[in-house]
Amino acid sequence: MDFAASLEQIQRRIRAACDRAGRDPASVELMAVSKNHPPESIRAVADLGVRLFGENRVQEARSKIPNCPGTLRWHLIGHLQTNKARDAVQSFEMIQSVDSLRLAEELNRRAEAAARTLRVLIEVNVAGESTKFGYRPPQFLAELPQLNALRRLEIHGLMCMAPYSTNAETTRPVFRRCRELALEGEKVLGAPLTVLSMGMSGDFEVAIEEGSTLVRIGTALFGDRPRPVRASSSDNDD
Numbered sequence: 001m002d003f004a005a006s007l008e009q010i011q012r013r014i015r016a017a018c019d020r021a022g023r024d025p026a027s028v029e030l031m032a033v034s035k036n037h038p039p040e041s042i043r044a045v046a047d048l049g050v051r052l053f054g055e056n057r058v059q060e061a062r063s064k065i066p067n068c069p070g071t072l073r074w075h076l077i078g079h080l081q082t083n084k085a086r087d088a089v090q091s092f093e094m095i096q097s098v099d100s101l102r103l104a105e106e107l108n109r110r111a112e113a114a115a116r117t118l119r120v121l122i123e124v125n126v127a128g129e130s131t132k133f134g135y136r137p138p139q140f141l142a143e144l145p146q147l148n149a150l151r152r153l154e155i156h157g158l159m160c161m162a163p164y165s166t167n168a169e170t171t172r173p174v175f176r177r178c179r180e181l182a183l184e185g186e187k188v189l190g191a192p193l194t195v196l197s198m199g200m201s202g203d204f205e206v207a208i209e210e211g212s213t214l215v216r217i218g219t220a221l222f223g224d225r226p227r228p229v230r231a232s233s234s235d236n237d238d
């Protein structure tokens, strides 16, 4: 895979989508989703100037991060079990996949113990897919005050995934609903929710047109993912 060429093409497509939407390209951050990819590939992409990386499993990330440049920023984007919350607080600057009050409370406890604050996004399941994690919209709005009361968590915005489709256009209503939900959440909070993490390799241009501020790109940057390598039988955090 020619990472320089794929990165350049992704950046060009981000700029074009911003042009169509009348947005500043600087308002969209690119995350390289490096799950299943080895530190050598991560270093190669980091050498091109990418700083933000996403991983979906805590143990995999913890084994790779020490072998990657110390200047990189790491976000967790996969479902987190409460028994991995302590490790996650240690390893990630942001958890994008907060999908229950119970998990948020555990993260808050662990952040308190580590004497830090933790940035989070709330994962919402706008399309109601039973195979995916994330809050359904009504429950998100109902629990938002309790989530916001957790002093060690800073809620920066929402993360969502659209159902897989070969026609990216079908994802548009999902992204639009996610942005509306963020606006409804802002009313509940009386504070801004500035981050909208939405859009992956197959649908990031539509997501940008609908307001995404952070696109999570794996395959279009790294190529096809190798199969996951399990570190141990306890590595079951997905």
Ligand SMILES: *Cc1c(COP(=O)(O)O)cnc(C)c1O
Pocket: 033, 035, 056, 077, 078, 161, 200, 201, 202, 216, 217, 218, 219, 220
């Ligand atoms: C794997 C993954 C991505 C990246 O998907 P690609 O289609 O490879 O770009 C983005 N977001 C989440 C939550 C993921 O798990």
